[in-house]
Amino acid sequence: MASSVLDAFEELDEHGRAAFFRYLHRDLAPDPVAVGDAIARWQQSPSQQSVQRLHAVSESPRQALLRALNLGRDGTFRLVSMRSRFLEVLAEHPELEPVDQDFLHLFRSWFNAGFLKLHELSWNSPSSLVEHILEYESVHPLGGWADLRSRLEPTDRKCFAFLHPSLGDRPLIFVEVALTEEIPTSTDFITDLDRARQSSSRTVATLYSINNTYPGLRGIPFGNHLIKQVIAHVRRHNPEVTTFVTLSPVPGFRRWLEERPADETRGRRLAGEADAALRPGTTAEAVDAVRPALTAAARSYLLESTDSRGRPLDPVARFHLRNGAVLHRINWPASTGEHVINQSFGLMVNYLYDSGEPDPVAATASGHATSTHRSITDEETA
Amino acid sequence: MASSVLDAFEELDEHGRAAFFRYLHRDLAPDPVAVGDAIARWQQSPSQQSVQRLHAVSESPRQALLRALNLGRDGTFRLVSMRSRFLEVLAEHPELEPVDQDFLHLFRSWFNAGFLKLHELSWNSPSSLVEHILEYESVHPLGGWADLRSRLEPTDRKCFAFLHPSLGDRPLIFVEVALTEEIPTSTDFITDLDRARQSSSRTVATLYSINNTYPGLRGIPFGNHLIKQVIAHVRRHNPEVTTFVTLSPVPGFRRWLEERPADETRGRRLAGEADAALRPGTTAEAVDAVRPALTAAARSYLLESTDSRGRPLDPVARFHLRNGAVLHRINWPASTGEHVINQSFGLMVNYLYDSGEPDPVAATASGHATSTHRSITDEETA
């Protein structure tokens, strides 16, 4: 029966799906009478039994439905796809938000990081598995299978993924790692197919790309667990590696610089100078002249600009700093990719995971503050 | 941190554990003030948002704790073991029941049958896996590895299990199956190591033993899903098999017969006659003389005696009848095992899973009623 409900859903067109989700929203809400009864009972005798009853009757019947659908053939995969469809509808109909809470509640339980298994992907992995890297790598997209092979070379490149047993051979998330001699300051190393593979002194592991593959799992956190497990794994298998960094984009920098309220004129002028310095034919001196002001602005954006809840404005900074990393270096220009130019004038940064085994977690709380004082360098790059 | 909490728990002695669970019970209850606030808000405006908030604040903080512990090393396995310990304490301290509700709530979500994978175990499976059959088979215990091998002979014996990826190589539950020419009327076939393996006409699959291995998962249902998946699997791989039955114990029969209120004297007399007929040296005629009355009583026990909620009194009957099977035949004596004698004078029954693929579920609702009228046979066997 679960299978046939899922089959029926997948036959629906756009309108049918919207109607289905409206039905979930409107008709599958908790019964107000039962809630009222449970409240009366609790108010009369506020025991654990009565509060558990209150908890039970206030649970949306949608959750029971979703749990039952999970029993259908490929149920988990298809429910994740269903939420992906739902998110499209939600964008147009924000009033359906309560339905999303039920998806999230269940998915957080089902995809608890304790159930995810770290897998190392290699050129010996099934083609049906590694093809997903080709498809979902969006940070540094791959040109084809030769590129893919290059990123799976075991001597100096690695790829790790979380797989979930109910989601087949499509990873939930994967991270690509390069073992290098130095902390990289630009993306050139990624596409270098002719690099020397052998080296005795690869002491740096650079996590240069993290990608999710299931839109339907938006909001379920795995990235921090993946990074921690990957670092622990590399530490164990490549004891010569002592430094763990990222080479990360700064997605909101241009927009912030061009619009920051404090000194808009100055911000726009600096943005214009940065763009000018990147034009073909510019001299290295012209770039050098802009760099100090641009990296200072970037530092200010990354470490001092916060949202209303005090969190870093930049989403990537927010992720890594909360995750215990510190901002290590600001590199400009680090990439000539059009996307990176649009986001940040080609500027990218290294976050440093300085995790001695004992306390990868301890740093988390104070990550942001620490990083202000300790790790930012002034001589950012060449 | 999760790991160290689990480590600390596992160091505790009996008293320490009881104290820990009392702490969970007393100190990790929902905050009454927050509950009160959420109630007020809902009463003011009974929207989905306010009922979801009510649901959220009435959730026990124990659940958040258990979810966090699941992130520790072997977290899932160790939480299942923790509940096993908890159940020991609960037996002495029934007031801790609310804690069990939280274990159950999480485990039902985590071990949703949609996440379990059916595995066929064989003599080619790892020793570390099949040794659990040796350890946990309690219906027809194994004498040793030769016995085990005999039960994994692929020509006429099979064994299926649900494994969960976070619980290593110990199955959650397993079922043993024999492919036979006839519906078995006694347990003799189980221990027959010298049987002929080859046969062209094995059209009966007998599910003769189902065992759980995790006391900590008591109350989480997998048995019905396992049976359905096993039947579908055998149907696909052994198309010559057309009949699916069990050979099941009747655990409450003796007690019921000796104590049934309706006609206690007659019940006790029949019990005495059954025991007498089983004594060494009895003639076949003596057995035949008792059989009609004894099987009639068993039929009455299995199909007509219900608890206060209208369910069959016998737990095994309750399981199979609710699961869509019908009572097919009552066999006496079917086993001379001491345990079976104590439970049911050596009487055992076949439940028939007459599941044409389309509607294994359809039968469920009417399973009990149907079986009364249709499938019980009068010439039970010897």
Add this chain to the structure above:
Amino acid sequence: MASSVLDAFEELDEHGRAAFFRYLHRDLAPDPVAVGDAIARWQQSPSQQSVQRLHAVSESPRQALLRALNLGRDGTFRLVSMRSRFLEVLAEHPELEPVDQDFLHLFRSWFNAGFLKLHELSWNSPSSLVEHILEYESVHPLGGWADLRSRLEPTDRKCFAFLHPSLGDRPLIFVEVALTEEIPTSTDFITDLDRARQSSSRTVATLYSINNTYPGLRGIPFGNHLIKQVIAHVRRHNPEVTTFVTLSPVPGFRRWLEERPADETRGRRLAGEADAALRPGTTAEAVDAVRPALTAAARSYLLESTDSRGRPLDPVARFHLRNGAVLHRINWPASTGEHVINQSFGLMVNYLYDSGEPDPVAATASGHATSTHRSITDEETA
């Protein structure tokens, strides 16, 4: 030591290799004195002992050397590569032929078909394995990984290979199979990525491409064993398949037609007409007009033209007819590939493996004769 000899060989340039093989030829021959002694002994007493001794002393010491080298790291793979190099030298220095006899003697023993394992390759196979199909498919070369995936679609395409445990993940030989509704008359189906995958009536298995991957194993026969095992495998797993055919090239047809001694003028004229009919803009009628004569000539070439040992002149015909197949149909034009045009005016043929399980072998001896009378059809194609 074996490893270092192999290392040293692999460092040699072209001249060094030629010198090495000349050394093997000249200096590693059997000792004539020992041979003379063994002859004398045998002539004196022609026992089994003395003939075994004669056999032993007449064995080239090269064989002992090659056996010892096989113990080196990756020894087998590197010896196969060594022979590949040797064959290049042999082409220039035919006097080294005795050295090849020793390679062949050992390789026939080592790669006895009894040691080869049939593997079914699929999109779930390691990338490092299936990439060899991309590299070595020369009959119908692949455009890339999308093409490769299409040829590994399990619903209607299959690929089988012999792997040898000492040669890693590069197959010795592989065959590609399409399950189709009809016996194919042209190569169009091979590159059809948009075909319907599902069909209830695929009763034909077409073996449309066989490729070897190791030049160093030239002359070691596996193809016939592979075909027989593949047919048996498909028969077992796809019982709906009842017809096994090839779609094969006719590599020597053009040359034969243009040069055949019997009636050279007529042959050349027909070749010219065939070429003219293939030119762009030709009408279907023009093609139809040439077809009867061209297919009759092809039939004559394939079934009546033999070499001095009475074997079919055409190497592909020789292989399949000796292997028990019969010539089933001549298709023209079957391919517009330049290579096929050059070989055979685009003409290709189906060989039919009519192997009822019991006697795949029985047909072998009379394969050729049978095919003359029985299976060639006159209405070859459209």
Add this chain to the structure above:
Amino acid sequence: MASSVLDAFEELDEHGRAAFFRYLHRDLAPDPVAVGDAIARWQQSPSQQSVQRLHAVSESPRQALLRALNLGRDGTFRLVSMRSRFLEVLAEHPELEPVDQDFLHLFRSWFNAGFLKLHELSWNSPSSLVEHILEYESVHPLGGWADLRSRLEPTDRKCFAFLHPSLGDRPLIFVEVALTEEIPTSTDFITDLDRARQSSSRTVATLYSINNTYPGLRGIPFGNHLIKQVIAHVRRHNPEVTTFVTLSPVPGFRRWLEERPADETRGRRLAGEADAALRPGTTAEAVDAVRPALTAAARSYLLESTDSRGRPLDPVARFHLRNGAVLHRINWPASTGEHVINQSFGLMVNYLYDSGEPDPVAATASGHATSTHRSITDEETA
């Protein structure tokens, strides 16, 4: 066809088998006329071609037969079994020896150590594989599966085997290894199920048992290769291990001592004293009093007593000394096993594989001589 010949052979009784092997011997010998022709040709022109021809015609047709049988179902396994049967017949009919030469010639080629794969067996290996250890361990037989598990505990016990892809899951040979803190002087550690598994200082790997499982492969050498590969493997995976020794039986010692020609009276007296010292109730002093003379005699037997070809008389000593080991220590009494008492008064020895990686082979030639002077110790132990 190959399969049916093998089937027919396996149906034969003892007499049938003897007749079959006599037929192989008598009727499948090389053709004397062809041999005579090839001789004449070679004498006329002693080229490589003519000696290769001589080699070819002097090959027994039995080899072609065996190669063809290898193509049958399970051909390799069944030919190995056939030789096992043949060896039984050969023991009664030594005149059939030439047939064995052909088996040996083929098997040496097929089971060239370059084709064998080292496998580490563990408790996670298939039961169908590890049960062969139970069956074929004859040096220190196992009491059952609990014993087996103990010998596969990964923390301090290991087991390695050579498997051949055509012989299924029965290893050709396996060796059991214990990681210990000291070089063991008795067999007590083998059966100690209650030992402490964890230890930080296991620097000694003791190869305490080597067993072959195929009687039909007698005379095909794998033991030396296995030992070298195992040492290399442990060295790589357990870098803390620096010492590799055996604890080996001395099978011919008692017989030699009781019969040695030089001083028979003295030998018999010493043997009597050794036996007396082993009787129940003997004091440690009585043992100590006999030890110096007994170990001196053992040293003399092992290192100075050679056969007509100058090789050590003792077969185990011959194997290890030729393989590059040196005699390290003589232990008495090392075992109270009846078999060991009968062979050597319970005396056992350690052979030391002092193989620094670079030259495991270099030691081979001088192994015996070296050991006389260097490694035997005088304070043998109790």
